Amino acid sequence: MLMIKNNWTKKEISEIYNRPLLDLVFEAASIHRKNNDYSEVQISSLISIKTGGCPEDCSYCPQAARYNTDVNTHGMMKLEEVKQVAQAAKDGGSSRLCMGAAWREVRDNRDFDKVLEMVKTVNALDIEVCCTLGMLNYEQAQKLKDAGLFAYNHNIDTSEEHYKNIISTRTYDDRLKTIENVRKADLTVCSGGIVGLGETVEDRVGMLHLLATLPKHPESVPINALVPVKGTPLENQTRVSIWDMLRMIATTRIIMPKTVVRLSAGRLEMTVPEQALCFMAGANSIFAGDKLLTTPNPSTQDDMQMFETLGLHARKAFKGTEREKEVVTN
Ligand code: SAM
Ligand code: DTB
Numbered sequence: 001m002l003m004i005k006n007n008w009t010k011k012e013i014s015e016i017y018n019r020p021l022l023d024l025v026f027e028a029a030s031i032h033r034k035n036n037d038y039s040e041v042q043i044s045s046l047i048s049i050k051t052g053g054c055p056e057d058c059s060y061c062p063q064a065a066r067y068n069t070d071v072n073t074h075g076m077m078k079l080e081e082v083k084q085v086a087q088a089a090k091d092g093g094s095s096r097l098c099m100g101a102a103w104r105e106v107r108d109n110r111d112f113d114k115v116l117e118m119v120k121t122v123n124a125l126d127i128e129v130c131c132t133l134g135m136l137n138y139e140q141a142q143k144l145k146d147a148g149l150f151a152y153n154h155n156i157d158t159s160e161e162h163y164k165n166i167i168s169t170r171t172y173d174d175r176l177k178t179i180e181n182v183r184k185a186d187l188t189v190c191s192g193g194i195v196g197l198g199e200t201v202e203d204r205v206g207m208l209h210l211l212a213t214l215p216k217h218p219e220s221v222p223i224n225a226l227v228p229v230k231g232t233p234l235e236n237q238t239r240v241s242i243w244d245m246l247r248m249i250a251t252t253r254i255i256m257p258k259t260v261v262r263l264s265a266g267r268l269e270m271t272v273p274e275q276a277l278c279f280m281a282g283a284n285s286i287f288a289g290d291k292l293l294t295t296p297n298p299s300t301q302d303d304m305q306m307f308e309t310l311g312l313h314a315r316k317a318f319k320g321t322e323r324e325k326e327v328v329t330n
């Protein structure tokens, strides 16, 4: 019987995370196979519709205006360009396009109207549309939903305790409030975090605990490995080991069996065998395309070769949703 549990304790999660590694991976793989088609991987493409110049101080982020990074700042992209990228992403096998903006929050202005237009246009291509635009209120979430948005990405990044060491310009509660608004507007929730921010194992457990005890588990949880970027306060941070990534992925899979677990930033540094272990342990999504938002990512060609080697295939858009039923029956 499928057990979706929302009352995990930190102690339980910590015990899972700290199991002998192969026991942990074996358990996660078993749960993954019971709950999901393990040969299927959801592919998302990212597009930065507004890059750099962000007023926030997230210590990991190359797009924060206050750090001197090599990011090419640009204003809102043109609708036509976004449409082209979306079509190319779909043709390349992506089931979702995630549009990111380097904003602290959404404001009710012309740029937001442009985003709503982009959402409508991409949605019409029959590809899931996701946005990550910073904080938003309930009315803004509703407007996005009405425009056809499928998912909203808003990461909690780390534990509540460690959050203030990483970001000072907003609080953990601000983050949670936005996630609540997204839920209330009946959008699907994409929320996860970053490993390698100098956090302890307890912080990782705390982050997963928060996600797994939300009234409803996020539909997708991205697990990013920090990409240290020159000019950011975390530029010299040592990269996390594959074993830590594997423990995070496996634990996420065990405590949120039906959630799409995305092996997100940091794949460029991982070998194919390392990524294979992550897919084995329950990762069932990636970001594809040469670029994440501003940093490089493995090429689609390399990823397709990896899928071929591992016997994986791409998941189609809107799987298991009302929208899929409409598409099938209409
Ligand atoms: N401004 C919006 C926000 O903060 O929600 C949306 C864009 S922001 C770049 C999206 C997410 O990217 C962040 O929450 C963080 O988890 C991730 N991210 C940013 N820089 C990263 C880095 N250097 N390495 C790994 N993940 C990163
Ligand atoms: C997520 O969790 N990771 C993506 C997406 N959601 C928006 C972003 C990763 C960004 C990595 C750094 C960069 O390319 O700027």
Ligand code: SF4
Binding pocket: 054, 055, 056, 057, 058, 061, 062, 063, 064, 101, 102, 103, 104, 134
């Ligand atoms: Fe701005 Fe988002 Fe980067 Fe933080 S993570 S600096 S809010 S773009």
